[in-house]
Amino acid sequence: AIQGARIAGARRIIAVDMVESKLATAKEFGATHVVDASSRDAVQAVKDLTGGGVDYSFEAIGLKKTAEQSFECLGPGGVATIIGMIPFGTKIELDGWSFPQGEKRIQGSMMGSNRFRVDMPRYIEFYEQGRLKLDEMISVKGRLEDVNEAFRAMKAGEVARTVLMFD
Incomplete structure (x- = not known):
């Protein structure tokens, strides 16, 4: 927002x-x-x-x-x-x-x-221009095995965004 x-x-x-x-x-x-x-x-x-x-x-x-x-x-x-x-x-x-x-x-x-067909191209353009900061929103990167800790941290308000990778 x-x-x-x-x-x-x-x-x-x-x-x-x-x-x-x-x-x-x-x-x-x-x-x-x-x-x-x-x-x-x-x-x-x-x-x-x-x-x-x-x-x-x-x-x-x-x-x-x-x-x-x-x-x-x-x-x-x-x-x-x-x-x-x-x-x-x-x-x-x-x-x-x-x-x-x-x-x-x-x-x-x-x-x-979201109106996907209209909005998504604009979001991509904003990201490519550096106006929409997505990478900076990620607080923690983890593995799928870390899902329970990720939910705990989210519920506690300790992180902005967590990305779990499927390795």
Whole structure:
């Protein structure tokens, strides 16, 4: 989401996380501001940085709390996109008055709402131009036998992306 916003020309890109190393990585990929949610109220921090809220927010973790925060940090007319896989059956709670009063919207996205025939050639072009950093996203490379450790590290939020090789 950060790279997409950068490539699209967003002037202000705010990354929110609780892991310091992930915030540093977010800056490398194009975040102009970072918020450490482990030490402050993330929604208030985003509103302070923007003077009232963002136009677009993207939730990529898949937690009830972060989905709700993604909506709460919107400014008037803002759109929250939920990318993270929230567990089946989980209900999120939103302030109903925010819809008519703030004209805010929330939507989901599966696999980036990719239109493969249109989007994939563009992604390849961005990668070849050096604008889309894919290699740098890989935190760990391992073997298929490392799958259990890879899942543990992913669930613990210790890695950005892991690639398991079939050797």
